[in-house]
Amino acid sequence: MTYSYFPGCTLKTKAKDLDRYARISAEALGFTLEEIPDWQCCGGVYPMAKNEIATKLSSIRALANARDKEQTLVTLCSACHNVLKQVNHDMQTDEDIVRKANNYLKLDTPYQGEAQVLHYLEVLRDIVGFDTLKSKVTNPLKGKKIAAYYGCLLLRPGKIMQMDNPENPTILEDFIRAIGATPVIYPMRNECCGGYLTLDEKSVAESRSNKVMTSAADMGADMVITACPLCLYNLRKNSGVSDLPVIYFTEILAQALGLE
Amino acid sequence: MADYKELVLTASGVNPLKCMRCGKCSGTCPSYDAMEYHPHQFVYMVEKGDIEKLMESKSIYTCLSCFACVERCPRDVEPAKLVEAVRLAVIRQQGKNHLKSEQIPDMVDEELPQQAIVSAFRKYSK
Ligand code: SF4
Ligand code: SF4
Ligand code: SF4
Numbered sequence: 001m002t003y004s005y006f007p008g009c010t011l012k013t014k015a016k017d018l019d020r021y022a023r024i025s026a027e028a029l030g031f032t033l034e035e036i037p038d039w040q041c042c043g044g045v046y047p048m049a050k051n052e053i054a055t056k057l058s059s060i061r062a063l064a065n066a067r068d069k070e071q072t073l074v075t076l077c078s079a080c081h082n083v084l085k086q087v088n089h090d091m092q093t094d095e096d097i098v099r100k101a102n103n104y105l106k107l108d109t110p111y112q113g114e115a116q117v118l119h120y121l122e123v124l125r126d127i128v129g130f131d132t133l134k135s136k137v138t139n140p141l142k143g144k145k146i147a148a149y150y151g152c153l154l155l156r157p158g159k160i161m162q163m164d165n166p167e168n169p170t171i172l173e174d175f176i177r178a179i180g181a182t183p184v185i186y187p188m189r190n191e192c193c194g195g196y197l198t199l200d201e202k203s204v205a206e207s208r209s210n211k212v213m214t215s216a217a218d219m220g221a222d223m224v225i226t227a228c229p230l231c232l233y234n235l236r237k238n239s240g241v242s243d244l245p246v247i248y249f250t251e252i253l254a255q256a257l258g259l260e
Numbered sequence: 261m262a263d264y265k266e267l268v269l270t271a272s273g274v275n276p277l278k279c280m281r282c283g284k285c286s287g288t289c290p291s292y293d294a295m296e297y298h299p300h301q302f303v304y305m306v307e308k309g310d311i312e313k314l315m316e317s318k319s320i321y322t323c324l325s326c327f328a329c330v331e332r333c334p335r336d337v338e339p340a341k342l343v344e345a346v347r348l349a350v351i352r353q354q355g356k357n358h359l360k361s362e363q364i365p366d367m368v369d370e371e372l373p374q375q376a377i378v379s380a381f382r383k384y385s386k
C-alpha cells in the first residue's frame with residue numbers, strides 16, 4: 001500500500017528522527033510513504049477563523065494532491081495532523097470556505113474534502129493492525145514502562161480528529177503493548193505541554209511541561225513517547241525533569257522491529 | 261469605530277448565547293494562571309460587546325490553542341475560537357503584530373523545532 005505522505009517542515013529539520021524511523025518501519029510493515037510533491041508547511045496551528053482562507057491553502061493543496069492520486073494522506077507530526085484534519089473538515093462542511101478557497105486555487109477539479117487523512121498511528125492500528133505489528137516485532141521491549149504523551153493536537157477536537165476517545169485514549173497504549181512494553185497511564189497524558197508559548201511566555205511552557213513529566217515520573221515511567229516535535233522539545237527542555245527520557249514513538253517502533 | 265462584536269462573532273462562528281456559564285472551560289484551561297480574562301469571561305464579555313478590554317489584554321496571547329475548552333464545554337460553545345477572533349481583530353491592524361521577526365534570533369536555541377516559530381508567527385503576526 002502506498003500513501004501520500006505530508007512530512008511537514010520540522011520533520012525535515014529538527015525532527016528528522018521522527019520521519020526517518022517512520023519510513024523504515026513502514027517498509028518493514030509493508031507500506032510506503034510517498035512524499036507529496038511540493039508540499040508546503042501547514043503553519044503548525046489550525047487557523048480557526050471562518051474568514052481565514054489564505055492560511056488554509058497549503059493544507060488544501062496537499063489534500064487535493066492526495067485526492068487526485070486516489071491515495072490516503074498520512075502524516076506524523078501531531079500538529080500537521082491536526083491542521084490537515086481540521087482544514088479538511090472545513091472543506092467538507094463550510095460552503096463559504098470551499099467557495100473562496102477554490103476561487104483562489106483554480107484546481108482542475110475543485111476540492112471539497114474528498115481526501116482521507118490518517119495519522120501514522122491510525123495506519124498502524126486500523127490498516128496494519130496491532131496484532132500484525134506484534135507478530136513482526138523481533139526485539140520486544142520487555143519490562144520497559146513507557147508513558148504515552150498525547151498532548152492536545154492528536155486528540156482534539158475529538159469529533160474532527162476521530163482518532164480515539166479524547167478523554168480516555170488507548171491507541172498509544174495499545175501500540176506500546178504491541179511492541180512488548182508496558183504502558184504507564186498517568187493523569188496528564190492528554191494535557192497541553194505549553195506549546196508555542198515557549199517563545200512568548202516561557203513560564204507557562206515550563207509549568208505545563210513540568211506537570212506532565214512529574215505526573216509520568218510519579219506513575220513509574222522509564223520513558224515518555226510522543227508524536228510531536230514541540231511536545232518533545234518542551235518536555236525535554238522546559239520541564240525541569242532531566243532523568244526521564246523523551247523520544248519519538250517511531251524510534252521505539254524501529255527499535256522493536258530490529259531496525260535501529 | 262468598528263463594530264468589534266459583529267466582527268468577532270462572524271470570524272469565530274461562535275454563538276455566546278449557548279453558554280450556560282458553568283465555568284468548565286476555565287476550569288480546564290492550562291493557561292488559566294497566565295490569563296487575565298479566562299475562557300468563560302471571553303464568552304460573556306463578547307456577548308456584552310465588551311471587546312476592547314479583551315483586545316488590550318495579554319490573555320489573547322497566552323491561549324495555547326489546546327482545544328481543551330472546545331472539547332470539554334458541555335454546550336459546544338468553542339471559547340478558543342473567540343480568543344482567536346479577538347486576537348485577529350488586533351493583529352490584523354496595521355503595525356499591531358505581537359511577534360516581530362527581529363525578536364526571533366534571541367529566542368531560538370539549538371533544539372527549538374521550526375514548528376514553534378511557525379506556530380507563533382501564525383498566532384501572533386499577520
Ligand atoms: S505542523 Fe509543523 S511541522 Fe507540521 S508542517 Fe506544519 S509547521 Fe511544519
Ligand atoms: S502538547 Fe504541546 S506541542 Fe503538543 S500538541 Fe499540545 S501544545 Fe502542541
Ligand atoms: S464550558 Fe461552555 S457552557 Fe460552560 S462556561 Fe465555558 S463556554 Fe460556557
Ligand code: SF4
Nearest residue numbers: 289323324326327329
Ligand atoms: S484553547 Fe486557549 S482558552 Fe481554551 S483551554 Fe486551551 S489555552 Fe485555554
